[in-house]
Amino acid sequence: MNSHGINFGSIICTGPGSCNGQNIEGLTNNLETLDPDGSLQDLTEILVVRPFSRKGSFTTSRAFDVSATQFHMGLQPVEEFGYFVDPDGDGVNNELFVGELSAMSLFLEGMEPPEITSPLSDQASAGKETFSAIGCADCHIPSLTTRNRFLPFSFPEVESDPLQNIYRVLNLQNHGFPLAGFGSGVRVDLFSDLKIHDMGPGLAEANGNSRFTTARLWGVSDSAPYMHDSRALTLRDAILFHDGERANAKANFAGLSAAEQSNLLMFLGSLNSPANPNMGL
Ligand code: HEC
Incomplete structure (x- = not known):
């Protein structure tokens, strides 16, 4: 497949x-x-790719938010619990309306993408070559291309068919994503394959799970701490915590000269969060 x-x-x-x-x-x-x-x-x-959450659990930011608002903020969305009920017994019902979550999805998914410093310095360019040469880019695939430039928003969402129940469409071209060549899609420089990999016992959670989605490295210079439980404070540590599938990429990194390592880190340091994330609003 x-x-x-x-x-x-x-x-x-x-x-x-x-x-x-x-x-x-x-x-x-x-x-x-x-x-x-x-x-x-x-x-x-x-047969559904679920890019959201570290463990590949959600297809869209909305699906993630329906869960996160409960666990992180004690807010029970109407679309999950129904109207005029109060399952958590806090004396408040209708804690998050359908429309509020729709508005939040549009806000989150309409943000400008992270930016790559341009032009790259000589060291960062050399580091980019090394990133591919030693196998990092096998999982952290630099760019993916969408089939078309329109991102659909739907409710209720049907995981296996994003084209059902569409209430709004964003043209990603107006949100900072460049058109991909002559096709009708856009290029997304996310540095991930959106696949779940077994990262080995060294990176496992307390419950033993060691399967995580390849972290997107876009914006990574501004998003410390790293890995699913934030155990790595620096980019170097993040790399050295890799284990399991294709641990040879980590070993290859460890085997580079100090200058080559520093170039690769300079390249990762060129992957910045967007300067104006809400510009397209
Ligand atoms: C087998 C696929 C795979 C390969 C090869 C790989 N990575 Fe990763 N990488 C991952 C996964 C999966 C995570 C997320 C782990 C987690 O959530 O704990 C990750 C996380 C990271 C992070 C932390 C990002 C964050 O936001 O937490 C960095 C930095 C990184 N990788 C860089 C590299 C570099 C540099 C290389 C090459 C030396 C490399 N990776 C090779 C799969 C891979």
């Missing part, structure tokens, strides 16, 4: 309703949707 040039492994189907998903790569952390022998219970649930 290939999407946007990224390989997500394969599914083997021997007949209607009898498919095996053991060779699917990087798509889901909901492994309970696979039977132990790898047979698939729900294909539509699995």
Whole structure:
């Protein structure tokens, strides 16, 4: 299975309703949707890329927010709990309206993308070459291209079909994303494959999970601390905490000369957050 040039492994189907998903790569952390022998219970649930949250749990920022507003702020969205009910018993109902979450999605997803210092210094340019040469770019893919330039917003959202229930569309070209060549899509310099990788026991959470989505490195010079639990305070430490799949990239970094390491860090230091994130509003 290939999407946007990224390989997500394969599914083997021997007949209607009898498919095996053991060779699917990087798509889901909901492994309970696979039977132990790898047979698939729900294909539509699995064949969805979920870029939001470190563990690849949500397809859109809205889906993330419906969860985050509860866990981080104690706000219970109407679209999850219903109108005029008070499940948390705090004496307040209708804590977050559908329209409020729609407005927040438009605000968040309409922000300008992070910026790359241009032109790159000589050291940063050399570091960019090294970034690809030692295997970082295998996961942190510098650019992906969308199929078209219009980002749909829908409610209710249907994970497996973003074109249902659309209430608004943003033209990403007006939000700082350059058109991709002669196609109708835009280029997104996010430095990720949006795949989930097994990063090994060294990076695991207390519950043993070590599968995380490749962090987008856009804006990374301004987004310390790093890794899913913020264990790395510097970019160098973030690199050295890599383990598991393709740990050779980390080893390659450790084996570089001091000057080459510093060039690579200079390159990462050129990936800045946007100067005017709300310019397109
Ligand atoms: C197997 C795929 C893979 C390869 C190869 C890889 N990374 Fe990563 N990288 C990840 C994942 C997954 C994370 C997020 C880990 C987490 O959330 O704890 C990450 C996180 C990072 C971060 C921290 C970003 C943040 O916001 O937390 C930096 C910096 C980084 N990688 C740089 C590199 C560099 C430089 C290389 C090459 C030496 C490299 N990576 C190679 C998968 C990879």
